[in-house]
Amino acid sequence: xxxxxxxxxxxxxxxxxxxxxxxxxxxxxxxxxxxxxxxxxxxxxxxxxxxxxxxxxxxxxxxxxxxxxxxxxxxxxxxxxxxxxxxxxxxxxxxxxxxxxxxxxxxxxxxxxxxxxxxxxxxxxxxxxxxxxxxxxxxxxxxxxxxxxxxxxxxxxxxxxxxxxxxxxxxxxxxxxxxxxxxxxxxxxxxxxxxxxxxxxxxxxxxxxxxxxxxxxxxxxxxxxxxxxxxxxxxxxxxxxxxxxxxxxxxxxxxxxxxxxxxxxxxxxxxxxx
Amino acid sequence: xxxxxxxxxxxxxxxxxxxxxxxxxxxxxxxxxxxxxxxxxxxxxxxxxxxxxxxxxxxxxxxxxxxxxxxxxxxxxxxxxxxxxxxxxxxxxxxxxxxxxxxxxxxxxxxxxxxxxxxxxxxxxxxxxxxxxxxxxxxxxxxxxxxxxxxxxxxxxxxxxxxxxxxxxxxxxxxxxxxxxxxxxxxxxxxxxxxxxxxxxxxxxxxxxxxxxxxxxxxxxxxxxxxxxxxxxxxxxxxxxxxxxxxxxxxxxxxxxxxxxxxxxxxxxxxxxxxxxxxxxxxxxxxxxxxxxxxxxxxxxxxxxxxxxxxxxxxxxxxxxxxxxxxxxxxxxxxxxxxxxxxxxxxxxxxxxxxxxxxxxxxxxxxxxxxxxxxxxxxxxxxxxxxxxxxxxxxxxxxxxxxxxxxxxxx
Numbered sequence: 001x002x003x004x005x006x007x008x009x010x011x012x013x014x015x016x017x018x019x020x021x022x023x024x025x026x027x028x029x030x031x032x033x034x035x036x037x038x039x040x041x042x043x044x045x046x047x048x049x050x051x052x053x054x055x056x057x058x059x060x061x062x063x064x065x066x067x068x069x070x071x072x073x074x075x076x077x078x079x080x081x082x083x084x085x086x087x088x089x090x091x092x093x094x095x096x097x098x099x100x101x102x103x104x105x106x107x108x109x110x111x112x113x114x115x116x117x118x119x120x121x122x123x124x125x126x127x128x129x130x131x132x133x134x135x136x137x138x139x140x141x142x143x144x145x146x147x148x149x150x151x152x153x154x155x156x157x158x159x160x161x162x163x164x165x166x167x168x169x170x171x172x173x174x175x176x177x178x179x180x181x182x183x184x185x186x187x188x189x190x191x192x193x194x195x196x197x198x199x200x201x202x203x204x205x206x207x208x209x210x211x212x213x214x215x216x217x218x219x220x221x222x223x224x225x226x227x228x229x230x231x232x233x234x235x236x237x238x239x240x241x242x243x244x245x246x247x248x249x250x251x252x253x254x255x256x257x258x259x260x261x262x263x264x265x266x267x268x269x270x271x272x273x274x
Numbered sequence: 275x276x277x278x279x280x281x282x283x284x285x286x287x288x289x290x291x292x293x294x295x296x297x298x299x300x301x302x303x304x305x306x307x308x309x310x311x312x313x314x315x316x317x318x319x320x321x322x323x324x325x326x327x328x329x330x331x332x333x334x335x336x337x338x339x340x341x342x343x344x345x346x347x348x349x350x351x352x353x354x355x356x357x358x359x360x361x362x363x364x365x366x367x368x369x370x371x372x373x374x375x376x377x378x379x380x381x382x383x384x385x386x387x388x389x390x391x392x393x394x395x396x397x398x399x400x401x402x403x404x405x406x407x408x409x410x411x412x413x414x415x416x417x418x419x420x421x422x423x424x425x426x427x428x429x430x431x432x433x434x435x436x437x438x439x440x441x442x443x444x445x446x447x448x449x450x451x452x453x454x455x456x457x458x459x460x461x462x463x464x465x466x467x468x469x470x471x472x473x474x475x476x477x478x479x480x481x482x483x484x485x486x487x488x489x490x491x492x493x494x495x496x497x498x499x500x501x502x503x504x505x506x507x508x509x510x511x512x513x514x515x516x517x518x519x520x521x522x523x524x525x526x527x528x529x530x531x532x533x534x535x536x537x538x539x540x541x542x543x544x545x546x547x548x549x550x551x552x553x554x555x556x557x558x559x560x561x562x563x564x565x566x567x568x569x570x571x572x573x574x575x576x577x578x579x580x581x582x583x584x585x586x587x588x589x590x591x592x593x594x595x596x597x598x599x600x601x602x603x604x605x606x607x608x609x610x611x612x613x614x615x616x617x618x619x620x621x622x623x624x625x626x627x628x629x630x631x632x633x634x635x636x637x638x639x640x641x642x643x644x645x646x647x648x649x650x651x652x653x654x655x656x657x658x659x660x661x662x663x664x665x666x667x668x669x670x671x672x673x674x675x676x677x678x679x680x681x682x683x684x685x
Contacts (some may be wrong), residue, residue, distance in 0.1 A: 033627050055587075056624075057561040063328075063625035087558035094493070094555040095500050112547070155550035155584045189583030202580055226635050257628040 001040040001068055004264045008236060008253065009215070013045035018142060018179035021171050023213035025206055027188045029232045031219035033257050035148050036061070038183045040070040043080065047180070048140035050126040052119070052147045054086035061148075067260050080140055082126035086152075112157030116166040124173055127180065143180040145170055150209075151187045151202055160205040167209060184209060214239050222254070229272030230254050234264070319518050319564070321379025323451060325349065328626040333520055333566055334452025336375030337368060339648035341451060343618065343637070344591055345630035348568075350520060351560045352622055353553070355586060357573035357594035359614060362527065364595050364639065365570045366395070367457065367646055369524050372568045374399040374461060376522035377469040378453050384502055384523045384565075386474035386495055388532035393473065395526065399466060400455035456644045472502045476533065489545055491534045492552035499523065500559055508563040521565035528552075529571050529585075538575035546581065553588040592619035595639065611654050612638035 006012055024034045032055075039061065042049050053061055061083075062072040075081035089106040105122035108114060127143035153163050167184060174180045186209055188202045210216055218235040236251045253264040325332050325346050332347030335354070341347045348354055354372075358365040376383050377399060385392035479494045503509055508521045529537045529549050536543045553569075560567055569589065576582050586592045597614040598604040616637040623629045636651040 030623065030629075032623060036627060059561075060625050064627055067627065087554070087561055090554060091500075091558045091562075094551070094558070095497050109551070151584070152554070152588070155547060155588060156554060157547035157551060187587060189580065189587070202584075228631055228633060231631075259626065259628055261627070 001044060001070075002037045002262045002264070005034075005037055005262070006041070008251070008264055011041075013041055016042070016045050016047060016141065016144075016181060018181070019175045020181045020215060021175055021213045022181065022183045022215045022217065023209050024183060024185045024217045024219070025188065025210070026185075026219040027221075029219050029221045031185060031187070031217070031234075032148065033262055034217055034219070034234075035146065035183070035185050036064045036068060037262070039146055040065055040068040042144045042146070042181070043070045043072075043075050046080070046141050047144045048080060048082075048127065048129070048142070049075070050082045050084075050123055050143060050145045052084050052086065052123070052145070054147070054152045055149045057087055058083060058085045078138060079129075080138070082129070084122060084126075090156075108153075108158055109156060113159070113162075115162040116153070116158060120166055120169050120173075123170055127174055127178060143174055143178050145174045145180070145182045147182075147184045149185050149187060151185075151205060154201045154205065160201045160208070163205055164208040164212075167212060171212060184213075219255075227272070229256060230270050231256050233267070319520055321375070321381060322350065322520060323347070327630055328624070330625055332451075333379075333381070333522070334375050335368070335568070336371030336373075336452055336455060337646055337648070338452055338454070340368065340593075343593075343632055343648060345621065347451060348566050348591065349622060349624055350564055350566050351562075352590035352624060353556060353560060353567045353569055353588075355589035355592040355619075356568065356570045357592070357619070358527070358570050359595040359597035359599070360574060361597065361599060362570070362572065363599070364597055364614060364641070364646070366526070367641070368595075369526060369568055369570055370395060370399050371455060371646065373522060373524050374402065374455055375452055376520070377461065377466055378402045378404075379520075380469065381520040381522050382506060382508075383469060383471040384474065384499060384521055385471065385526070386476070386499075386524070387526045388476040388491070388530065388534075389527060391473075391475055392471075395524070396466060396471060397460065399461040400457045401459035401461045402465070403454040403456055454645070457641070457646060458644050472498075474498050489534050489548040489552075492548055495525070496552060496555045496559070499556075503559060503563045503565060508565050510562050510564065518564055521563070523560075523565055523567035525567060525569045527572055528569050529576065537578075537581070538572060541577050543578075550581075550584055550588055553585060557588060557590075586619050589620070590622040590624065593617065594619055608653065609638070611640065612649070612651070613640045614638065615651070616648055 001013070011017070022038070024031050024038075039049070039051065043065075051061070058072070065072050072081060072083070076083060084105055086106060090109055093106055093109040104118045107118040108116050123145055127145065150163055150167065154160060167182075171182055174182050186202075186206055188206050216235075216237040216239075218237065219232055220235070221232045222230060223233075233252055233254045236253065238249045252267055254267055254270060255262050255264045256270070319331075322331050322333050323346075324330065327345060330349040332341075332349055334341050334347050335344070344354070356365045356368055373383055373385065373396065375381075383396075385395060387395065474495060476491055476495075479491070479498070503521065504512075506519075506521070508519070527533075529535050531538055535545055535549060537545070537549060556567060556569075559565070571585065573582055573585075573594065594617040595614055596617070598606075598609055598612070599614075603609050616639045618632055618635065618637070621629045621631060634650050637648055638651040639646065639648045
């Protein structure tokens with residue numbers, strides 16, 4: 001959890017705004033450090049967390065969370081965290097074997113055009129589990145869905161429309177129905193101006209998700225080029241649905257990722273330049 | 275703190291580098307003394323060391339400067355993507371370095387090719403220089419920095435700048451890791467045959483004729499790799515029955531037409547997701563085993579940049595080579611010291627939040643008589659006086675027609 005980001009977003013683990021869909025996007029840069037922030041943030045705020053880790057192994061998330069002061073293994077044992085390790089699940093589908101004991105979540109790999117229904121079912125059953133208070137089990141807050149990299153689904157052959165459907169269904173279930181939150185990471189690498197056919201998938205996905213979300217954190221490299229001390233800039237964009245109309249608010253910060261967190265500062269005020 | 279770690283690492287590297295000389299007799303003695311020093315079970319594998327940043331187990335790529343660039347070495351369980359240069363000469367060389375390092379460290383190899391037989395690559399492995407540890411470095415140092423360095427040493431420097439570190443264009447870390455190779459010679463057959471090598475030659479396995487979403491060739495490769503990992507006990511989940519070893523996977527020219535892939539031939543390939551799906555599976559396999567892969571890819575043939583981006587993201591490390599061969603840059607005096615440019619496309623984020631970013635992005639590589647090295651790109655010093663005078667004269671005359679008389683001017 002990055003405290004500086006919390007103050008920028010004026011959020012704290014004690015009070016989670018219900019029904020928020022936070023989109024973390026990047027372009028020719030890497031925004032995955034923000035996923036670790038949200039993972040530790042929601043675990044601290046005692047929400048029930050469903051994590052779809054599609055790009056990295058559990059050990060990776062666990063090692064990073066450890067540095068941020070949260071233990072994923074403990075959270076898993078206590079039933080707070082439902083973790084899906086996409087890499088592990090995919091192997092049994094990609095290399096078919098006699099003893100098939102895999103879960104259904106990665107079923108889309110068998111036939112990508114079918115869509116992500118099985119994955120949605122997994123999310124739903126994981127999130128719904130929070131309502132039931134079993135004997136002795138701790139009570140957890142509203143469910144939160146975290147997806148590390150939906151764009152990898154495109155690489156696996158699912159088309160952008162299916163991913164948008166998936167996110168819409170998840171939003172309806174998790175954000176609207178269960179009053180929880182949702183965080184998705186989408187990665188894009190083309191130039192903004194490029195309007196090529198090949199770009200369609202990732203670009204359409206980014207646009208579609210930006211339309212759906214209530215808060216967008218967009219990470220980019222520095223427009224002035226590579227710098228060792230400033231890793232990039234993040235654009236924070238709120239969409240205010242209630243209250244002051246369709247007014248959107250934008251803020252731009254530069255950031256640097258450290259070993260155990262990240263610092264955010266207004267443009268041009270890095271300690272490296274001042 | 276940092277110094278301590280360096281000392282530990284150099285201690286651990288010592289038995290490893292000694293291994294090549296007399297493998298049979300020395301190995302048991304070294305490995306026993308080795309286990310006393312370190313408690314971790316993973317460190318006892320020869321040819322590996324833990325990363326200073328995040329404790330990740332690293333292996334050397336065989337190219338010292340590339341190791342430095344990747345933050346000390348290749349982390350076990352990751353994929354290094356090399357975007358081939360146009361003639362695939364330098365990317366193939368890095369692949370050979372990687373495999374040769376595996377042979378010297380007694381790791382097991384897995385080589386997959388579609389074009390020629392895996393044995394062709396294995397026969398071309400560079401010969402290791404197995405002298406004393408210190409000797410190659412001492413020889414190497416003056417050669418890397420060149421003659422201007424000698425005159426610099428004698429030069430008086432203003433006191434203000436004296437404490438500044440000496441600019442070293444060649445990338446190298448303080449502690450030695452990996453071996454040196456002589457690319458002018460090939461490795462002796464006995465050394466080569468001592469290493470256990472699994473070969474995957476596509477023509478032996480399938481005839482690529484499938485029209486399915488997933489290509490037969492990639493599935494066969496993934497399956498064969500998984501079999502090796504399971505059978506030879508590289509799986510992390512497998513019980514610790516025997517001593518652990520590292521599997522080095524070298525995949526040559528993935529995505530080329532010979533793999534049955536049409537990424538390179540069409541703007542809108544039919545098997546658009548075949549390679550990315552394969553890389554996803556490869557990552558899944560490697561993450562759960564003691565193996566590390568180097569993949570070369572003819573990226574200049576792939577038109578679709580977005581696709582290239584998603585391929586890069588599915589690998590952990592990615593570098594691209596751009597050779598000057600055949601381009602007009604070959605004759606450009608700016609690049610006369612180098613054979614090509616090297617781009618770092620991606621550095622890994624593994625088990626840590628902050629990735630180790632390179633200090634500089636302007637990198638070039640050159641192939642010296644015996645060694646491949648990566649250096650910081652810098653302008654060559656203009657040492658010859660005649661050249662500079664001529665160019666100055668030319669400059670003056672180029673300034674304008676009125677400047678034609680400058681020759682007569684005397685300052």
